[in-house]
Each structure stands twice: as C-alpha cells, then as structure tokens.
Amino acid sequence: MIVENKKTTFVVFFIFLFLMCFSAEVKAQNKLPFTEGIKKIETKFDVKFSFDSRKANEFQISLPSLNQKLTKVLSEISSETEIVFAQIDERYITIQFPIIYISVCGTIIESAKGLPIENADVLYGTQKIITTENGVFEIKKIPYDATISIVVNDYTATSISANSLQNQGINCPFVFINPNLNFLPTVTLENYVVKGISKNTNGSVTIKNSNFEILPSLIEPDILQIAQVLPGVASYDETASNINIRGGKSDETLILWNDMRMYQTGHFFGLISAFNPNLIKKMTVFKNGTHPAFGEGVSGVLSMESYTTVTQEFEGGVGVNLSSTNLFAKIPLSETFAFQVSGRTSINNGVGNPVYKEFFERTFQNTEVINLQSNTSFGLRSTDEDFSFYDISLAAIWDITKKDKLVYNFMTISNQLQFTERIIAIDSSEASNNKLRQRTLLGGITHTRNWSPNLKTTASYNSSTYVFNGNNTVDQLITLQSQRNEVKERAARAEISYRFSEKLTIDGGYQYINTNVANNDIIGVTGTATNNSTSANSFYSNASLTFNQKKTTLGGGIRYLNYGNFDNRIEPRITAHHKLNKVFTLFTAAELKSQTVFQFTARENQLLKLQTARWQVADGLENPLLTSKHISLGTAFSKNNWTLTVEGFYKNVEGINSANLGFRNQFQNAKAIGEYDVKGVEFSLGKKLKNFSTWLSYTYTDNQYNFPTLYPETFRSNLDVTQALGAAVTYGIKNLTFSLGVNYNSGLPFTPVNNQNVVIDNNGTPSISFLAPNSDTLNAYFRSDFSTKYEFKLDETFRGNLNLALLNIFNTENQLSRFYQISSDENGVNSINEVSTKSLGFTPNISFQLLF
Known part of the structure; x- marks a missing residue:
C-alpha cells in the first residue's frame, strides 16, 4: 500500500x-x-x-x-x-523601462600593428579598468546601453556601447583602435577635487567640460568658474573672468582660447564668462611648471580648447536663462568637413528679472549710473540706461587626409552700456549721453599632421583685436570726454613633437608674437595719446621622461625669448612626479617667466565714475618687464575614491608699478617699481561615491609688497587673503542632481583713516590722513549657494536640462572693497565719505536647454 x-x-x-x-x-x-x-x-x-x-x-x-x-x-x-x-x-x-545590467569584456587591438594594447584605460562612470598584457578588460554589472570610453596615451581613442560587446557572439570581442600620438600629459589623479578634473604628472590640471558635475551657483558649466574650485585659484572681486592665481593680479593670468590670447574674458564687466560653454572641450590650468610653449602669464595659464572632431551626425541645442539666451550646433557637411557655431545674447531688464537687477546694481554701484538723484537745484533730472552683450563663435574643421587636419576658429564678443541723463529746467534743457563699449574680434587657423604614430607637427597663425571705447557727449554735439584702449596682436607658431619610446617624448617649436597697444584720453579739446608695441621671437623645447617602472616622471624645458625692445631671456621650466606606492605620490615644479602686456586701472578722466582696467605694454622705464620665480612641492593621496593633495609654494614677481595696482590710499598717485612675494599652502580633499560626492579646498597665503622708494617699504598686498575655503556636497538620484556649497575667505585688506585728524591740509589742497597701507581687513566673506539639475528625455531626438541656481541663499552682505573720498558742503567744510563695494545679494537663476 x-x-x-x-x-x-x-x-x-x-x-x-x-x-x-x-x-x-x-x-x-x-x-x-x-x-x-x-x-x-x-x-x-x-x-x-x-x-x-x-x-x-x-x-x-x-x-x-x-x-x-x-x-x-x-x-x-x-x-x-x-x-x-x-x-x-x-x-x-x-x-x-527598467535598467538591464550585463557583463561585458573586450580585447583592445592596435589596428596598424594588429597587436593587443596593454595598460589602456577603460572608463565607465567612476570605474577605471586597466587592460592586461593581452589587451583584455572585463566589466561586470553595467547598464546594457552604457557608454565605455577607451583611453590610450591619455587620448580618448573611441567610445562604444556596452551592448555592442555582448552581442557580437564571441568571447571578449576585438575593439580596433588607432592610437595616434596625442602628446598629452599622463593623468596621475582622477577626479581631483571634483569629477571631471584631473591632475597630471606635469603639474597641470585638466578640466573636461563634458564630464563635469553640477556646482553650487552654476546653471551651466562655465569653464572659468569651474576653475575656481581649485585651491589657489580664486576671483576676489566675485567675477567669473578676473581670476587670481596664488595671489597674483587677474592680468597676470594668461587666458587662451584655442591658442589665442584673450584680452576680454567677461560680460557684465566680468560677472559672466564670455566663453559659451557648449563648444569648450576642455581647459588646462598651469599654476607652476608651465610648459615652455606658453609665454606671458607670470602667475598662471588657463588654456581652453574647442572640439576638433568632425561629427558624423547633426548635434545642437538652444537654451535660455534669466541673463541670456544661447544656441549651438555641430553641422557635418561631409564625412571629412564640419562646422561648429555657437552664440549668446543678453536678456535685458525685463520686468522682475532678479538676475539683471542684481548684476546691474553690483556692476554699477558707486557710479553715476546708480547714484544720480532725480531732482537737483538746476531742474528735474531723469535717466535712461541700456546694457547688452553678445558673443558668437564659429569653427570650420576639415580632415584633409587621414593624417592632416585643418581648423579655423573665429570669435567676437561685445558689451555695450548706454546711459542718458536729461535735465529739464524752466528755460532750458540739456541731455548728456554716455557710451561704453568693449569688443573683441579674433580668428586663427591651425594645421596638424600626424606623420606617424610617433611624429606630429602643428603650424598656426592667429590675430586678435580688442577695443574699449567710452565717450560722453552733450546734446549729441559736444564731446566732453572720450577714452579708447585698443590692443592688436598677431601670432604665429610652428611645433614638432616626437615620441622616441614609451618613456621619452620631446617637443619643441618657434613662436612669434607682435602686440600693439594704444591708449587715448580726451577732455574737451585736449588729450593724451600713447601707442606702444612689443614683439618677441621665442624658441622652446621640452622633454618628458618616464622611468623606474613608470613610477617616476621628469619634465624639463626651456624657453628662449628674443625681444625687440628688451634684453633676451632664458626661462627654464621643471616638473617632477614620483609614485611612492599605490596611494601616495610626490610632485614638485619650478619655473621662470616674464610678461610684457598687463593692465592698469584708469581712475583719472573716468566716465560715470566707473573704473575700467586698461591694457598697456611694458616700456622698460616706468613699466618694466614683469618677471617671476616660482617653486612648489606637494604630495597626493588616492584610495577608495578618496583624493587628497597638499602643496606648498613660493612665488616672487618683480617689476610691478604701484601706479598700476589701483591704490586708493596715500599711494594713489605714487609711481614706484617694486615686487611682491607670496608663500602659502594649498589643500584639497574629495570623496566620490555612486550617487554622492563631496569636496573641500583650502588655501593659506602670506602676500607682501615691497617698494624700496615708498614708506613703509613692505606692506600687505591688495590681494593678501590669508585664508580661503570652498566646500560642496552633491547628490544625484536618477535624473535629478542637487548641490550645496559654501565659499569663505578671511577678507581683503584695506587702508584705514586716522580718525583723530581725518582731513589734513597738503599745501592748500585737502587730503585724507591714512594709517599704514593695507593694515586693516574687511569682514570675512561668506556665501552659501545651491543648485539643482534635472535631465530628461523627450523622444529619440530631443532631450533637455532644467537647472535652478540660488546664489547667496542667505542674502549675506559681503564687502569686496572699502575706500574713502573727500567731500565738501556748501560752506566749504571738508569731510570724508566711506565707499564700499558690496557683493551680489540673493540671486536666483533658472535655465532650460533643449538638446538634439
């Protein structure tokens, strides 16, 4: 049973x-x-x-x-x-649809030789896999439609979809690439400070725009503002474009766009970067150990590069925010020829536009544009103002052959302010019209040939023109005052690079630059005019050697300058990088540099009481050649998505003229030649997880002027900010990303007055009795910012980004400068006024971008 x-x-x-x-x-x-x-x-x-x-x-x-x-x-x-x-x-x-995860593998093969490529970087998100000696890599649990990038010699050789590696029906399918020599520095620290920023063995830092995560206060990836997250890089006047590197003036930073020097870098007098971010591929930042191909910029170099790849499909986008509208497009005309175009134009003072209101008040505070009263003893006064800007860039890319590429770049930038003042009296009326305009026009052509995987040559020519015009007329007839600053520059370069082996690369070249600067000031029927030029023939060479089982990299170069109006100079540049073990590295750099074109602050005969920085050329007399010496030493740590760097530095810049520094104290009219010394320590810390990242950067500096013919001889620099700190946290969930951050610094110095005897008689002229120069400090600067980004897809063709940024969310009132002026009442009694420049208040901004 x-x-x-x-x-x-x-x-x-x-x-x-x-x-x-x-x-x-x-x-x-x-x-x-x-x-x-x-x-x-x-x-x-x-x-x-x-x-x-x-x-x-x-x-x-x-x-x-x-x-x-x-x-x-x-x-x-x-x-x-x-x-x-x-x-x-x-x-x-x-x-x-739910995310489908798969496991993939591949074998990287060099197409020319048919051999596997060892030690190639295979990148997916934050993951980095190194190919084996057989060129094989494997990635487990990856979204089937994820993009995998293959990087050889720090050059992205190709990008492929994960499912293409799974669907070929064989184990570890071959991926054929042509690793043409790109001559880029080896990356030593990925996600340095934040995602999208890499620190290289030659000491430079690379910012890749397309790979950058959201930052507090930013509604778009503004490349100049992104650079300011780096320790030692800041903008102490709160602008996007006036960048101070290790205590140097903003004009001591060389800013290049496709190897062309930019003499105008911002809109709204610097509050908005003049570079449309849509077509900027990357930017390389040199704080020290600059490659000898770069001259000028005694404090640092920011070199931007646009995309130079001929796209095979049309790409583009349009966007709008509360300050501007923009568009860009990549237009392939054939398999070997393509155009790229981008443009931006301002949105004026529409009703309730908080960005325009805050930017306008920040820019024109303490000027006649803001401070004129509507009623006077002469009659009824009324004013009108109109401020606008635009920028347009164009590129033509032609792959002439598989080895030859020709690229033409063009850009124009314009800022314009028109301010009209009308006074209507009983028996008369008068109108005063003020115009200020900044404009840049530049273009350049570059030919590149890859003769072989190891040999590359480049030849380029470019020209640049920058013009600042200001004038004041009465009733459109009588010119009361005009100012003009014009820079014309022509440059040519020829360069060759050769890789002898995986360990040794040498490059060198020749560069010619001619710069002419004209300044004109007219008051009524009298005026002054200057027209100076400088030219230089430069020869340079650089070598990079890797040895000790790729643990040590040495870079050394030299730049020889044959000036037309100065003594010849030899400027060595040295970098060294040594990997102690898997997590710790040491690095050092040193350089000598010089600079022939720099700025002075125009105070006399200024229009609307608006200070403007104007360019001038070193003449060897009142304005000698700027020269610098710079040395730094640091260490880096990287493990488990933690990155930490500590770097100490010392920099000395000689040849500065006190008349160019914008003093508003007892040295306002002094003309003395001196130097400044700055020493400090930079610290950065970052942590990256799957959906969360955080970073912190801190800089300590001691920045001192020395003018032997002034008293006192030594005193604090105008940019002596002892401590500066930036920090942020970013969190992403699906298509939504949030970022919250703070910026803090200990305050800029200013010169206080003697309150016991404020106004003194100086040979019949009243003057202010100042205490020691830059002996006091403004209150600490503190600002909190927030931003969020939402990415969405409409269909197969269109996708979009919606960004919100809240700058200075607590509306903290920060002072950026303080100075004093004498005023007299109707009885002739003199007193002083304290004038302060305040930072931006709470400024919300929102942007929408449609990509296709």
Whole structure:
C-alpha cells in the first residue's frame, strides 16, 4: 500500500512538472517583441504610448488577454517585466523601462600593428579598468546601453556601447583602435577635487567640460568658474573672468582660447564668462611648471580648447536663462568637413528679472549710473540706461587626409552700456549721453599632421583685436570726454613633437608674437595719446621622461625669448612626479617667466565714475618687464575614491608699478617699481561615491609688497587673503542632481583713516590722513549657494536640462572693497565719505536647454 502511494505521488509530481515546463514553453513561444505587443494594445484600447524605441528592442512580453480592463493588462505586463506605465491623460501613456545590467569584456587591438594594447584605460562612470598584457578588460554589472570610453596615451581613442560587446557572439570581442600620438600629459589623479578634473604628472590640471558635475551657483558649466574650485585659484572681486592665481593680479593670468590670447574674458564687466560653454572641450590650468610653449602669464595659464572632431551626425541645442539666451550646433557637411557655431545674447531688464537687477546694481554701484538723484537745484533730472552683450563663435574643421587636419576658429564678443541723463529746467534743457563699449574680434587657423604614430607637427597663425571705447557727449554735439584702449596682436607658431619610446617624448617649436597697444584720453579739446608695441621671437623645447617602472616622471624645458625692445631671456621650466606606492605620490615644479602686456586701472578722466582696467605694454622705464620665480612641492593621496593633495609654494614677481595696482590710499598717485612675494599652502580633499560626492579646498597665503622708494617699504598686498575655503556636497538620484556649497575667505585688506585728524591740509589742497597701507581687513566673506539639475528625455531626438541656481541663499552682505573720498558742503567744510563695494545679494537663476 505504501509502495503504491509512492508510485501515485511520483506520477502526480511528474505530470505537474511536465505541465509546468509545457506551460513555460508555451508562454515563451507566445512572447512578442515589445513594440508589436504595444501596437495591439493601442489598437484595442485606442490609446497612445510614448517610449524609447531603442530600449524597447531589448524587451519581449507575453501579451495578456485583451478582454479585460486596460489597467489590468498593463499591471500584468509590469509584474512580468518591471516596466512602469504612467498615465498622462485618458489617451496618452508614457513608458519607463527598467535598467538591464550585463557583463561585458573586450580585447583592445592596435589596428596598424594588429597587436593587443596593454595598460589602456577603460572608463565607465567612476570605474577605471586597466587592460592586461593581452589587451583584455572585463566589466561586470553595467547598464546594457552604457557608454565605455577607451583611453590610450591619455587620448580618448573611441567610445562604444556596452551592448555592442555582448552581442557580437564571441568571447571578449576585438575593439580596433588607432592610437595616434596625442602628446598629452599622463593623468596621475582622477577626479581631483571634483569629477571631471584631473591632475597630471606635469603639474597641470585638466578640466573636461563634458564630464563635469553640477556646482553650487552654476546653471551651466562655465569653464572659468569651474576653475575656481581649485585651491589657489580664486576671483576676489566675485567675477567669473578676473581670476587670481596664488595671489597674483587677474592680468597676470594668461587666458587662451584655442591658442589665442584673450584680452576680454567677461560680460557684465566680468560677472559672466564670455566663453559659451557648449563648444569648450576642455581647459588646462598651469599654476607652476608651465610648459615652455606658453609665454606671458607670470602667475598662471588657463588654456581652453574647442572640439576638433568632425561629427558624423547633426548635434545642437538652444537654451535660455534669466541673463541670456544661447544656441549651438555641430553641422557635418561631409564625412571629412564640419562646422561648429555657437552664440549668446543678453536678456535685458525685463520686468522682475532678479538676475539683471542684481548684476546691474553690483556692476554699477558707486557710479553715476546708480547714484544720480532725480531732482537737483538746476531742474528735474531723469535717466535712461541700456546694457547688452553678445558673443558668437564659429569653427570650420576639415580632415584633409587621414593624417592632416585643418581648423579655423573665429570669435567676437561685445558689451555695450548706454546711459542718458536729461535735465529739464524752466528755460532750458540739456541731455548728456554716455557710451561704453568693449569688443573683441579674433580668428586663427591651425594645421596638424600626424606623420606617424610617433611624429606630429602643428603650424598656426592667429590675430586678435580688442577695443574699449567710452565717450560722453552733450546734446549729441559736444564731446566732453572720450577714452579708447585698443590692443592688436598677431601670432604665429610652428611645433614638432616626437615620441622616441614609451618613456621619452620631446617637443619643441618657434613662436612669434607682435602686440600693439594704444591708449587715448580726451577732455574737451585736449588729450593724451600713447601707442606702444612689443614683439618677441621665442624658441622652446621640452622633454618628458618616464622611468623606474613608470613610477617616476621628469619634465624639463626651456624657453628662449628674443625681444625687440628688451634684453633676451632664458626661462627654464621643471616638473617632477614620483609614485611612492599605490596611494601616495610626490610632485614638485619650478619655473621662470616674464610678461610684457598687463593692465592698469584708469581712475583719472573716468566716465560715470566707473573704473575700467586698461591694457598697456611694458616700456622698460616706468613699466618694466614683469618677471617671476616660482617653486612648489606637494604630495597626493588616492584610495577608495578618496583624493587628497597638499602643496606648498613660493612665488616672487618683480617689476610691478604701484601706479598700476589701483591704490586708493596715500599711494594713489605714487609711481614706484617694486615686487611682491607670496608663500602659502594649498589643500584639497574629495570623496566620490555612486550617487554622492563631496569636496573641500583650502588655501593659506602670506602676500607682501615691497617698494624700496615708498614708506613703509613692505606692506600687505591688495590681494593678501590669508585664508580661503570652498566646500560642496552633491547628490544625484536618477535624473535629478542637487548641490550645496559654501565659499569663505578671511577678507581683503584695506587702508584705514586716522580718525583723530581725518582731513589734513597738503599745501592748500585737502587730503585724507591714512594709517599704514593695507593694515586693516574687511569682514570675512561668506556665501552659501545651491543648485539643482534635472535631465530628461523627450523622444529619440530631443532631450533637455532644467537647472535652478540660488546664489547667496542667505542674502549675506559681503564687502569686496572699502575706500574713502573727500567731500565738501556748501560752506566749504571738508569731510570724508566711506565707499564700499558690496557683493551680489540673493540671486536666483533658472535655465532650460533643449538638446538634439
């Protein structure tokens, strides 16, 4: 009986198992491609689905019975596939597909030699895999549609989709690449400070725009503001473009766009960067150990590069925020020729525009634009103002052959302010019209040839013109005052680079630069005019040697300058990088540099009481050549997505003229030649997780002027900010990212007055009695910012970004400068006024960008 029961139980179990397998097989046979099943549902229920057709191809569904409610049909499909259906209205439904994870592997092969490539970098998100000696890599649990980048010699040789490695039907399919020599420095620290920033073995820092995460206060990846997260890089007047590197003036920073020097770098007098971010590929930052190909910029170099790849498909975008509208496009005309174009124009003072209001008040505070009263003893006064800006850039890219590339770049930038003042009296009326305009026009052409994987040559020519015009007229007839600052520059370069082996690369070249600067000031019928020029023939060479099992890298170069109006100079540049172990590295750098073109602050004859920085050329007399000596030593730590760097530095700059420094104290009219010394320590810390990142940067400096002919001889620099700190946290969930950050510094110095005897008589002229220069400090600067970014996809063609930025969310009132002026009342009694420049208040901004 027991045996019979066992047999019965076995037969029942076997039949049940058979029926289960048969049911599963029938169910599998009944599966339909997702799009086919969805069409049947659309026809049956008269609805319309919106979804990504490319992702849909990865799914099959078992179509439920359609003789039931639509909600039940969709619920059964969701239970089976985890596909999410969202009802928009009675007819339209959106579909969100679950992420499909796969495991992939590949073999990197050099197409020219057919050999595997060892130690290539395979990048996906924050992951970095190194290929084996057989060129093999493997990535587990990666989204099927993720993009994998193959990097050889720090050059992104190709990007491929993860599913292309899975669907080729063989184990570890071959990926063929042509690793043409790119001559870029080796990356030593990925995600330095934040994602998208890398520190290189030659001491430079690379910022890749397309790979950059959101920053507090930014609604778009402004490359100049991104640079300010680096320790030792700041803008103490709160602008995007006036960048101070290690205590140097902003004009001591050489800013290049595709190897062309920029003499105008901002809109709204610097509050907005003049560089449209859509076509900026990357920027390289040198604080020390600058490559000898770069001259000028005694404090540092920011070199921007645009995209130079001929795209095979049309790409573009349009966007708008509360300060400007923009567009860009990459337009392929053939497989070897393409155009790139971008443009931006301002949005003026529309009703309730908080950005325009804050920017305008910040820019024109303490000027006649803001301070004029509507009523005077002469009559009724009224004013009108109009401020606008735009920038346009264009590139033409031609792959002449597989080895030859020709690129033409063009850019124009314009800022314009028009301010009209009208006075209407009983028996007369008068109108005063003030115009200020800044404009830049530049263009350049570059030819590059890769003769072989180891030999590359480059030849380029460019020209640049910058003009500042200001004038004041009465009733459109009589010119009361005019100012003009014009810079014209022409430059040519020829360069050759050769890689002798994986360990040794040498490059060198010749550069010619001619710069002419004109300054004109006219008051009524009298005026002054200067026109000076400088030229230099420069020869340079640089070598990079890697040895000690790739643990040590030495870079050394020299730049020889043959000036037309100065003594010849030899400027060595040295860098060294040594990897102590898997987590610790040491690095050092030293350099000598010089600079022939710099700025002075125009105070006399200024229009609207608006200070403007104007360019001038070193003449060897009142304005000698600027020269600098710079040395630094540091260490870096990297482990478990933590990055830490500490670097100490010392810099000396000689040849500075006190008349060019914008003093508003007892040295306001002094003309003395001196130097400044700055020493300090920079610290940065960053941590990157899957959805969360945080970073902190801190800089301590001691910055001192020394003028032997002034008293006192030594005193604090105008940019002696002892402590500066920046920190932020960023969190992302699906398509939404949040970022919150703070900026702090201990305050800029200023010169206080002697309150016991404020105004003194100086040979019949009243003057202010000052205490020691720069002996006091403004209150500490503190600002909190917030931003968020939402990325979404409309269909196969269109996707969008919606950004919100809240600058100075607590509306903290920070002072950026303080000075004093003498005023007299109607009885001739003299007193002083304290004048302060305040920072931006609470400034919300929102942007929308549509990409296609």
